[in-house]
Amino acid sequence: MSEPVPPGGTPKSATPKSATPKSATPPSETQSRRASIGARRSPAAEAAILDAARSLLAEKGYAGFSIDEVARRAGAGKPTIYRWWPSKADLFIAVYSADKAAAIVVPDTGALATDLAAYTTELWRFWRETPSGVAFRALLAEAQASEQAMAALRDKFLPLRLADLACVFTRAADRGEIAPADADDLLQLYIGFHWVHLLTGRIGEDAASIERMARLIVRAGRPDTAAPPTR
Numbered sequence: 001m002s003e004p005v006p007p008g009g010t011p012k013s014a015t016p017k018s019a020t021p022k023s024a025t026p027p028s029e030t031q032s033r034r035a036s037i038g039a040r041r042s043p044a045a046e047a048a049i050l051d052a053a054r055s056l057l058a059e060k061g062y063a064g065f066s067i068d069e070v071a072r073r074a075g076a077g078k079p080t081i082y083r084w085w086p087s088k089a090d091l092f093i094a095v096y097s098a099d100k101a102a103a104i105v106v107p108d109t110g111a112l113a114t115d116l117a118a119y120t121t122e123l124w125r126f127w128r129e130t131p132s133g134v135a136f137r138a139l140l141a142e143a144q145a146s147e148q149a150m151a152a153l154r155d156k157f158l159p160l161r162l163a164d165l166a167c168v169f170t171r172a173a174d175r176g177e178i179a180p181a182d183a184d185d186l187l188q189l190y191i192g193f194h195w196v197h198l199l200t201g202r203i204g205e206d207a208a209s210i211e212r213m214a215r216l217i218v219r220a221g222r223p224d225t226a227a228p229p230t231r
Contacts, residue, residue, distance in 0.1 A: 041084060045074075048074040048076065049071075049080075049084075052070045052073035053070045053074075056070055057095065061131075061135055062142075070091065086148075089139060089146070092132070092139055095132050096133070096139075096157075097160060100132070100133070103122070104122045104123060106119065106165065107168075108168075108171065111177070112169070112171075112175075112178065112217070112221075113215055113218045114214070115171075116168070116217060117207075117211050119165070120210045120213070121205075121207070121210060123194065124194075124204075124210075127198060127203050128203060128204075139157075140153070140195065140198070161191065162187060162188075162191070165187055166187065169184075172218075177218060177222070178222065179222070179223045182220075183221070189217065189220075190217055
């Protein structure tokens with residue numbers, strides 16, 4: 001038996017129902033959430049995370065730097081951050097690398113000694129005057145007690161820095177200033193000079209020390225003074 005129809009109305013069973021349940025997620029929220037998931041990074045989400053990380057470093061330094069706080073400030077999910085940067089050290093390296101690339105241009109003066117002196121001067125200024133530069137020493141310290149931080153420093157940070165400067169030594173080898181076979185070792189000696197000064201708090205303006213180091217690197221790498229091959 002059919003349900004009675006009210007005057008001028010429709011049967012209750014024929015009343016249209018909403019196509020979207022009340023509990024459904026609004027399309028805009030779904031699209032926003034999907035923008036930050038998956039293998040492909042959302043440029044907007046990545047920029048927001050790096051900006052939040054940068055401002056947190058400026059306020060609290062490396063000791064107060066945390067994924068939790070970066071996620072809160074960026075409005076991003078922690079799983080997203082950890083998928084892109086597996087640790088606090090990895091995220092810091094991303095901020096440091098971006099800041100350093102914006103602040104320092106690898107020089108090409110036509111001579112290795114002047115290239116090294118110019119780069120050292122700019123790098124030490126970066127370490128003294130920028131939040132990520134100031135915090136870098138803390139990463140070196142953390143890496144001595146954390147295998148995860150050590151892996152990030154050794155496997156991600158150092159290869160990037162060596163790649164940045166490899167061209168300086170390659171050009172010097174092409175000009176005949178240093179023996180090509182010694183270029184990699186000289187580059188590591190040069191990195192070591194930086195880090196010993198950083199770890200001992202000696203990164204002030206010291207043109208004489210910087211220029212002396214640059215001359216010694218060039219002298220050690222001269223083809224005519226290179227050590228003979230072992231037999």
